[in-house]
Amino acid sequence: MAAVQPHNPTGGQWSTGFCDCIDDLENSCFTLWCPCVTFGHIAEILDQGYTTCQRSGIVYALLCTLTLTRLQFLHSCGYRAKLRRLYGLPEAPCEDSLVHFFCEPCALCQIAGELRNRGYDLEKGWEENKKRLKPPAKLPPSVESGMSRD
Incomplete structure (x- = not known):
């Protein structure tokens, strides 16, 4: 079976609204009560299997419980930026x-x-999704300007 490229249904726009969680009660209730599991699934997919769902979920849970200052938001917003x-x-x-x-x-x-x-099935993890989907191309490294040859 040929690999399928994850599709871009919205051409550079979010396909889900910020408050669309109301429409997906199962996902929203699960995320409300177990955000570390949802985050673990997200991190495994976006890290392309480099980190596991379990490892990422544990780090998130530790940030939630040990810091008591909601520092997990700093960790999770990095994954939002990666997706963007x-x-x-x-x-x-x-x-x-x-x-x-x-x-x-x-x-x-x-x-x-x-x-x-x-096209990703978060519960199946990276390895199963990799078999079904061709991941998006990695971004080239950014080049900082400012240095030039004279």
Whole structure:
């Protein structure tokens, strides 16, 4: 069976709204009560299997419980930025850090929904998805300007 390229259903726009978690009650309730599991699924897919769902979920849970200051939002907003870079999505409805700080469950639901709409089955993990889908091309490294030859 030939690999299928994850599709880009919206041409650089989010396919899920920030408050669309209301439409997916199963995902939103699960994310509200177990955000570390949802985050683990997201991280495994976006890291292309480099980190496992379990490892990422444990790190997220530790950040939630040990810091008591909600520092997990800093960790999770990095994955939102990674998803946006991969698919050319806008930083909306506001900056990633603000989205995750003020409404972490909605932000995680939106990321999970976006990955599902692009063909990923989060519960199957990276290896199973890799067999079914061809991942998006990695971005080339950014080149900083400022140095030139004279």
